[in-house]
Amino acid sequence: MITTEAAAPVHDHSMPAASGEILPALPRHLDFLLEERPLLPGETAEQYDTLLRTFIGQVKPVDVIEAIWVKDIVDLIWEAKRCRRWRGQILAQARLQAATALILPVLEARNHNAFKPDFEQRREAESLALGWLDGNANEALATGELLRARGLTPADVTAHAFQLKLPDIERIERMIASADHRRDTLLREIERKRASVSQLLRAASADVIDVEASGREPRRVTSPRNGHDV
Numbered sequence: 001m002i003t004t005e006a007a008a009p010v011h012d013h014s015m016p017a018a019s020g021e022i023l024p025a026l027p028r029h030l031d032f033l034l035e036e037r038p039l040l041p042g043e044t045a046e047q048y049d050t051l052l053r054t055f056i057g058q059v060k061p062v063d064v065i066e067a068i069w070v071k072d073i074v075d076l077i078w079e080a081k082r083c084r085r086w087r088g089q090i091l092a093q094a095r096l097q098a099a100t101a102l103i104l105p106v107l108e109a110r111n112h113n114a115f116k117p118d119f120e121q122r123r124e125a126e127s128l129a130l131g132w133l134d135g136n137a138n139e140a141l142a143t144g145e146l147l148r149a150r151g152l153t154p155a156d157v158t159a160h161a162f163q164l165k166l167p168d169i170e171r172i173e174r175m176i177a178s179a180d181h182r183r184d185t186l187l188r189e190i191e192r193k194r195a196s197v198s199q200l201l202r203a204a205s206a207d208v209i210d211v212e213a214s215g216r217e218p219r220r221v222t223s224p225r226n227g228h229d230v
Contacts, residue, residue, distance in 0.1 A: 033068055038075050040082070048078060059190065066190055073186045080179040087172045094161035099129035102160060103146040 037048050052074045061067040104125040111121065128146070131139020147153065162169070 030064065034071050038078060043082070048074075051077065061190075062194075066193070069186050069190055073183050076179045076183040076186070080176050080183070083172050083176045083179070087169055087176075090165050090168055090172070091158070091161055094165045095157055096126070096129055096133055098160035098164055099132060099143065099147075099157045100125045101164075102150065102152055102157060103128060103143055106146045106149045 037045055039045060039048060052071070055074050055077075056067075056070055059066070059070050059073075061070045100122070104122060107125050107128075108121050111124075128139050128143045132143035144154075147156070
């Protein structure tokens with residue numbers, strides 16, 4: 001759990017206690033806002049925690065709102081990272097289907113047999129393609145020869161895999177773009193919030209200087225962060 005106050009050492013090494021110098025203190029009842037990790041099976045808590053701490057160290061949230069925004073930003077970065085990994089995995093998995101589809105016509109032409117079921121031809125093609133992808137020398141030699149018979153190369157297998165999974169890849173690209181857009185929006189919100197506070201403080205400072213020069217009562221300025229007078 002990400003803790004936001006000074007605490008005793010935590011023995012759960014998967015999430016060591018955060019330094020109070022990096023993250024501002026939060027009320028104990030709000031700790032749950034930062035402790036949940038959006039992890040799926042196969043994803044490591046250590047990597048997520050490192051990303052969260054790195055981002056907190058760079059942005060240095062100054063209050064509860066910014067701390068929550070930073071957490072949301074990190075979750076969106078993690079989501080986009082996951083989608084990019086899925087995109088590569090989908091293409092890798094589709095290469096078996098693509099290689100099978102490309103060498104099957106050659107096998108069927110060479111081993112034409114009216115009494116041989118089509119599924120046996122496909123099974124042979126899949127076996128050769130799988131061996132080729134696994135790096136088996138015999139299957140790789142046979143598959144390469146079948147591809148060359150059609151004037152194709154391994155690069156054509158990857159291209160065909162991309163074609164087969166293009167709708168899935170396009171959906172993933174939209175998910176990545178959406179996560180990146182939401183991340184950038186939150187970053188702009190932090191910048192806008194800090195700029196607003198900075199302008200308010202400058203106005204208050206100028207008012208104090210004016211009061212000192214004229215001797216009149218200072219104008220009361222209300223902070224948008226906590227509703228208190230500045």
